[in-house]
Amino acid sequence: MTNRRFHSAKQIRADVRSSIITGPTTGMAEGYTQANVVILKKEFAFDFLLFCQRNPKACPILEVTNPGEFLIKRTAENADIRTDVPAYRIYEDGVYSKEVDNIVNYWEDDMVAFLLGCSFTFETALMENNIPIRHIEENANVPMYQTNISCDRTEAFSGPLVVSMRPMTAQNAIRATQITSRFPDVHGSPVHIGTPEEIGISDIYSPDFGDPPIIKDGELPVFWACGVTPQAVAMNSKPPLMITHAPGCMFVSDIKDQTLSVL
């Protein structure tokens, strides 16, 4: 299997477009920001953009296209949102109907694409600061939990905040808070540290999504707002048509992770 860690984002997108890459993009094009994708018809676009604005930790916006424009202009060059994601999921009236490798035949003239920041970027920054990321060490999926924290709702969109969890020492939790605070466009600082029950998580070893965690003695669970939130919320509101990336199959942008640092 080709190691694509040192490929450019552009090369990755070309291989996605020609269906050489059809699965998860984890670990590809190191240093380039990957994005969650949500596509909705214009009718829902104001409400969803407002939802993102009100819930910036869960839904940090990297780019929003003009209605009907399928070319990505701000975060990548020569990118087409209809073909440059390895796998898409189609939701009709909030129900997952199928997975496809491009959406050329689904694209409509009034569709708006939202590219949202993803935790891959801050995990890279944490690892570069010698903070080990357990699920990456274990080659597992990050554990994710539905919380008792309600997102700030809009007319059409509402739902609970979904968080991801990374166990670490107290010292690393402090350093990780500093580091991720510098990256508001990829979820930013943690939303909670320790005491899972306070945010409605009754069993930390039974995540709602992803794999059960391994938590070592002396480690605290540290929780970040998760990019699954906007998809879950959008699904909740049952728009007639919504298209997202398939889990782990992200849009690889030309943005270098480090340029997202605010300080």
Place this chain on the structure above:
Amino acid sequence: MTNRRFHSAKQIRADVRSSIITGPTTGMAEGYTQANVVILKKEFAFDFLLFCQRNPKACPILEVTNPGEFLIKRTAENADIRTDVPAYRIYEDGVYSKEVDNIVNYWEDDMVAFLLGCSFTFETALMENNIPIRHIEENANVPMYQTNISCDRTEAFSGPLVVSMRPMTAQNAIRATQITSRFPDVHGSPVHIGTPEEIGISDIYSPDFGDPPIIKDGELPVFWACGVTPQAVAMNSKPPLMITHAPGCMFVSDIKDQTLSVL
């Protein structure tokens, strides 16, 4: 004249609502964030929200209401955007038609109010760091300039970036960059330092808005994105109806300036 520097934001809004205050809010309710106001019909709301998202330095969003909702919920308690601004300006087809002290009779069921961050907040932070602000010392208006920098446009909204300028020593310019970087919701870091001609300003002593500056030997002009930009841009696009605050007559929110600091 009553000195309202130490009044609470709530008290200021009550006095505005009962028309005791009908002019500029500069210097009132120290430590509370004041906001620029733009009100548009829903038809233009997605496009304007997208414009703000694409131009966050000029248009930092503090709150956006749901269509038709005139009560402010996130940044203030018991606030009504139809009555709690000292003076409003009505623009019809992009043309200023009149100034009114409330908009109860102009409010429509599909209107959306945008509250945008204002430079008062970062000026307070600069002064608390012993950085003198010339136009405040001189009791003048900040000088503002139209630049040759185009905002990132949307379908309906486009136009040049308007900047405000504060002259200061190089040491203060460095410190001011650090401080304002921590306040992205009130214009954030400078957009330019020195060399006015590079951003299309041919005569620094002839601002497009506000008063001509006094620049002392050894001082650099430091430029920040200005809240006049969104109003100018919205006016440009000639929406049938737009309502804004009158210059200097801001909405005084319950947000404490310091809580807007990201680090």
